[in-house]
Structure formats: structure tokens, C-alpha cells
Amino acid sequence: MTAEERALFKIRNLCVAFDLFRGTLPVLDHVSLAVRRGEKIGLVGETGCGKSVTMKVVVGILPIPPGRIASGEIWFDGTNILSLHGGRLQDVRGRIGLIPQDPSASLNPVFQVGTQLRDAIRYSHRHRNLSAKEIRRLAIDVLAEVGLPDPVRNLSNYPFQLSGGMKQRVLIAMALAANPELLIADEPTTALDVTIQEQVLRLMREAIDRRNLSILIITHNLGLIREFTDRVYIMYAGQIGETGSTRDLFNRPLHPYTKGLLASVPKLTGEGVPFGIPGTVPDYLNAPSGCRFSPRCDRTTEVCASCRPEMILIEGEHRVACHLYKEEQEDDPQAG
């Protein structure tokens, strides 16, 4: 069985465009990815690469219009979310929890933490008829689970009374309280300091392992990806360029974009300030028709600009979409 077949969650050939006055932006271009049960998956790329658009389609918060799902499938536990409506869609979405990026913007400043947490529980358990007492119990338990000191007192605190790290814990608690099977975390620690980030990541890892959850974590931070995830997808301008186990990807990056990103990170070894990658993410209105990285790539050839590279299997789970590489093993029909 391939990774995709065993997956709890998979995106297949997702294309998403934005119809604006100035034209159509074809942002996501045949994005495929998969998350198995219990796996920690990273999605990495520069600003504007389409990471949040991917997340928004999955949790159903993409503004449509201007957004439009042009094609593709999103499978969760055997059903294609994109073909569902109404209550059945809500049921499946209820099994996917979101940890948003900005803790300050994501909590309502005028309600107490307890009120917001209880609402999250009530909404997610609407079929279960929990009593007010049971909901309160659950709220306290889940705050304790994310390591918030003195959960009972914190229930009556307002968000402004909490530090950034504590707010992020509350948001993780809200996501966990709904008892999801998959967590999607969009830059969950970008707003936090490194020591606090480490604490938050640790508690997330513990909660995920304890509950046997899967997580798709979206971030710019390659160091975080290396320390936290099992597998990685590298996204550039709406295309997946490379994927593989975290170890393979950091030890043997293949795609010129992956190599460029890794080389851009300043190193503790003190080799000087890296040069980075020339150029910027393209305007999607004039997105290059072949490999979208070709205008910035130092290895680009004629075929790169005109022809979109297919994702090919290199070894194990390591795949790359780049014309520099030729398929060595038999084509995997699931590779998309």
C-alpha cells in the first residue's frame, strides 16, 4: 500500500483560483498531499505560496467568491469532503481541528476564556447533549492537558490577561476539546518566543501522541519542521515541489527550491550570512506556465519554463517535481 492509500486525510490534484477584477489568479496548481493516522506532517514555503489557501479549503473558510475550487478532491477517512453538503459535511469537518496563527486575533477579547472554550465544546458535541457541568469539567481537563496553570481560575480570565504563550495554549485546548482526529495548525508558534515556542511544541507533541492524532503543521520555520515532523511537503507558488521523510529531506534535499531554502537559513556554525534565493514569489496573474520556480532557479533549462514537472518517486517516500530528475523506479499511479 502507498502512503496515500493508508491515509486518514488526503488532497488530490487540488486547483484553486481567485477571480479578481484584474484577472484570474491560479494559486493552487495540482496540490496533492496525504496524512496518515498518528503522523506529524509539515507544509513549508515562503509567504504567498498558498499554504493558508490550502488550509482554508480544507476547513471550509475560503471566501468563495473570489476563491474558486477549480478541481480536485479532499478525502477524509474515505469520503470526499468536496462532494458533501449540510449536516454530513459538518460532521466530517467536526473531526478536523484548526489551530490558528495569531493567538491575539483568534480569541474574542470581550468574552472570558471559559465562555469561549465552553462554546467550542458545546458546538462540537451538539449531538451528545453534555450537561453544563460535564462541559465545565471537560473545559478544565483540557486546559490542564495543555499545561495552563490554575485552569479553574483561568476559565474566568479574559484574553488580555493572558500572555501570548498562554493564549496559544487556550487555542490548542479549544481545538482538542472538540476531540478531532486531524489537527491543522497554521503557523502555531510564529508569534511566540523561542523558549515559549519550545514549550508549546512540546505540549502539542505530547497531546498528539497521547490521543493518537494526526497533524498538518504549516510554517516558514525549517528548524521547527526538522524537530517536529515525520514527513514534509515543500510548496512553492501553489505547487508541491518535493516531499519525503523529514530526515531524507534535510539530509538529501533534491529540488533546487528546497536546497535554496535550506541554504538561506543562517547557521549556528557561523559561516556568514547566506545569500538567499534571488527574486521573489511570482505574481499569480503571470505565473510561469511550467515549473513555477523556473525564473528563480539556477539550474533551469528550456523545458522547465514550458512544461510542468510531474511528481516522481526517487526512493522510499522521497518524491520530487523537477525536470532535473528522471524516474528510476516504476511510476507510482498514486503519486499525482
Added chain:
Amino acid sequence: MILRLDDIKKYFPVRHGFLQRKMEYVKAVDGVSLAIKRGEIFGLVGESGSGKSTLGYTVVGIHRSTAGKIIFKGEDLATRQHMDVRAISRKLQIVFQDPGSSLNPKRTIRQTLELPLKVHRLGTRRERLGKLRELLQKVELPEEYLHNYPRALSGGQRQRIAIARALAVEPEFIVLDEPTSALDVSVQGKVVRLLLSLAKEHDLTYLFITHDLSLMRNVASRVAIMYLGKLCEVAPTSEFFKNPLHPYTKMLLSSIPVVSEEEESLKPERSVPKGEIPSPVNRPSGCGFRTRCPLAMDICAQEEPRRTLVNEEHEVHCHLFNNSRIKGDYDWND
């Protein structure tokens, strides 16, 4: 020595609650002493709220210090009673943290860059235009950008404009307040390299503020670590990474996520972070770090640790080092 800070304090009054009259203070910077050498890139590192920006703002005169001395090229700036304040403040410039909001969206790049020249009454209209062209060249942007508005520029380009604005009045000292933290890592390198080459070319001194220790490792000649408004440790960069002393520094270094095994082996032994950063309004007694410190002792709650020099260039503020070799004050006679 181009700049010397002598026990700088900056307190912000905050009213507590709606009806309470009681006045409390955010001690954003609470007694910082530093000496920065001409031409050096001095790194200032610390977590959010530790007072880095406040210290930078105080140095360039955006904030007036609550107490302490700022000696710039031998002149006391803290009082700002010098006859030629304008001439001196011109020599100290700042590049702000967020390139998105630090440029006025309603002004063209030309208007933005020309303003400091006008304020300081430098050059005629024609001379100023020539100067603007030269500035854009310096930050490696095409001349046409003079007529653009900030929204037409990418984050990296905006930060280049912010750098050009600081350079416009020919400063000697620039506070760089997280100049690249809003940029993608792929773009960061070019902006930092530009800053480094400008420093060489124009004999500039930088106070480089960041929370990215990996970046600091590659740009600064010396590093200071700040926590809750006070310094923890100051050392030359290589010494700092080889021989970190303060428990907070070790915790910080061991928390940095890195991208290779080789770097992993350079991190100090894992010191698991615990607790939340306290509010600067209710700073813990004694050592500000004691509530999170794995090695805290009784004395840490009672007495504030004094500056200890473990060698001529390496200072640490922690009770663990009370008995170290050299004690006492800086030798200011550089």
C-alpha cells in the same frame, strides 16, 4: 567608544484598572549599561517584551530616558540640552521593526526619502533629488521607484527604502530594530548583506536588535542578552556561543530550532524551558529570571545579581558567578 549607556532606565506609567488611582510602572528598560565601539555591529537579543525596542528608541531620542546617561561621542544625550540637538540626533538613526507600517502609505518613496533631508535642511531641491537617486542606488533599487507608493513594493524592497531613509542624513550610528524579522528567510540574507556592506562603506556602527540567535551568530561582533528590561550576559559573539554562562542564555540557545546535525551539536545541553515570562509590571524580586531558572537559589529571590566580569570582555548578571575572578565596573577609558 562611540556610544555609552550608563544605567539607562525607561519606565512607562500605566493606570491599573478603571477606578484605581494607583499608578504603576512598566519598567521596560531598568538599568542597562553598555559601551559600543565605533564600527562594530553590536547584537541585542531578547524575547518579546524584554525592552529591546524601548532601549533602541531611547538611544535615538524617540523616548526620553527616565534615568541614566547616554553618551554619544563624548556628549551626554540623555538630557538633550546640547545646543545643537538637531545636528547630533541626525547622527543617530533607526530602521523600524515592521516595514509594512513604518512607511507612510500615502507618501511616494520620493516624499518619504526627502522628508528627513528637508527636516535637517540639507541641500537645494536639485541637490536633494540627486541625493535620492544615489540613495536608491545604494540600497540596490531602480530609480523609477521614487515615484511608487510603498504598497507597490515587496517586503524586502520596503525594508530597503527604510534603510535608505535612515542613510539619507548620513548618520554614524543606526539602531536596526529587527530589520528582517518580517521577511522570508530567502530574502533576509540579501537585506542583511546590504546592511553589512553599507556599514563598511560608510563606517557605520549598528545596534542590531533581533530575536534570531542564528542570524546574530553571523552578523554581530558582540552580543548582549536582555530579559525583562535588564542585561543577563554580554560577550564577544564567538565566546558567547562557545561559553554561554547565564542560565537564561543556555535555555535560549538550547531552544533554537536548527536545520542540521552539525548545528545541533553546537547547542548547549538541553535546558528545558518552563514557566511564562513574567510581566514587566510585576517583575520578580531579585533576579528577574528566577521564576524560570532551573538553578535558582535562595539569594536569587532576595538580591538583584550584580554585573560580574568573568574576563575583560565577558560579563554576566547572575548569582552563580558571584565569586568569579574579576568584579567591578567597566573600564570606560577605551
